[in-house]
Amino acid sequence: MSIGSGDAGETASNAWGRVAADGTVYVRTEDGERIVGSWQAGPPAEGLAYYGRRYDDLATEVGLLDQRLDSGAADAKSTLAAVRRLRRSLPTATVVGDLAAVAVRLDAVHAKAEECQERTRTERVAQAEQALARKRELVDEAEKLAAEATQWKVSGDRLREIIDGWKDIRGVDRKTDAELWKRLTAARSTFTRRRGTHFAQLDQQRKEAQGVKEGLIMEAEALADSSDWGPTARRLRELMTEWKAVPRSGRESKDELWERFRAAQDRFFTRRSEAFGERDAAGRENQNVKERLIAAAEKLDLSDPRAAQDRLRDILDRYEKAGQIPRDAVGELDARMRAAEQRVRESVEDQWQRKTASSNPLLDQMREQVGKAEKQVARARAAGDDQALRDAEASLLSRRQFLEQAERSTR
DSSP: OOOOOOOSSSOEEOSSEEEOTTSEEEEEETTEEEEEEEOOSSOHHHHHHHHHHHHHHHHHHHHHHHHHHHHTSSOHHHHHHHHHHHHHHGGGOOOOSOHHHHHHHHHHHHHHHHHHHHHHHHHHHHHHHHHHHHHHHHHHHHHHHHHHOOOHHHHHHHHHHHHHHHHTOOOOOHHHHHHHHHHHHHHHHHHHHHHHHHHHHHHHHHHHHHHHHHHHHHHHHHHTTOOOHHHHHHHHHHHHHHHHHSOOOOHHHHHHHHHHHHHHHHHHHHHHHHHHHHHHHHHHHHHHHHHHHHHHHHTOOOSSHHHHHHHHHHHHHHHHHTOOOOHHHHHHHHHHHHHHHHHHHHHHHHHHHHHHHHTOHHHHHHHHHHHHHHHHHHHHHHHTOHHHHHHHHHHHHHHHHHHHHHHHHHO
16 A cells, blocks of 8 residues: 655645654544654655655565465465454554554454364364274274174285275374273284184194194005905095094195095095906806806706706806906896706696606596496497487586596695
């Protein structure tokens, strides 16, 4: 604000001040005039101009406070401090100008700064509340991980992220922050202890598992050279089931133990396969022998059942001595041989029954009576006696029926 000068002479004045004849400089205020300085260096008008420029500097300083506050170049706290300093300086300011206008401008800047400060305070409170809520969330999450987590790698990484993130959150008061930090570090310690206990137990379990597996290996290796194929194969399969049920052993020994166990299993089953291969080869030859014997048994001549039976005994003896055959052929061949045996047996039984029936005195007598009846029929037919023929034929029929019934009862 430029302030105009008065006429040259012993005094000079304007609306905001004057220079007296003795050089004393006054400024006019709402409370009246007050001395602001002395001017002896030249005309009074120059003195008024000099103190007017100092007023302009004061007004400019107030304007800059307002501008810097608006632009964000200065914060509310420093602006308020500057406003208070300038207010305190107004009653003694060595300037000539409208000090009331400066005071009004300072009041406006002061109100704006207080509003800005309140807004900043509110924002900081909100930020502090958000920061507090976020830190509490992190603490709650850490405590949950400490109490429940079992995915140790993932949970450990997450705890490290929580602690790293914690350091970037600001605005919480020291006391509350210290309390939350204490809970966070306690959760981390709890998690570390639980993880340590888990892996210690896991190491112990792996050592125990290694001991169990070494015992299974020793048994498998002891059985590997056995030739008791059936029981040994069953036991080795049981050992495999037991192996799968045992928890994992240490990573360093896991592959070595498995290779030893599997090698023992492979050694036995390879030997068994080779033995079964040899046996099957021999079995196929034995099968050919038995098939030839069965064919001979099936073709036995039954006209003489006793001779066929003797021949069958020789075939059966050779059949039994022929040795083992492949399992899938046993049922069919044995069934065919039993059928051949049954055929011979039925022939022998039929012959015996016929022989038994033919040596029965009662049957002999009945056959003799049938013979006599047949002769009577012949005589009656030769004589042409129809009545005698009918009687003879009726008697013959009756006697034949009795004979057939008797023969059936003796079979």
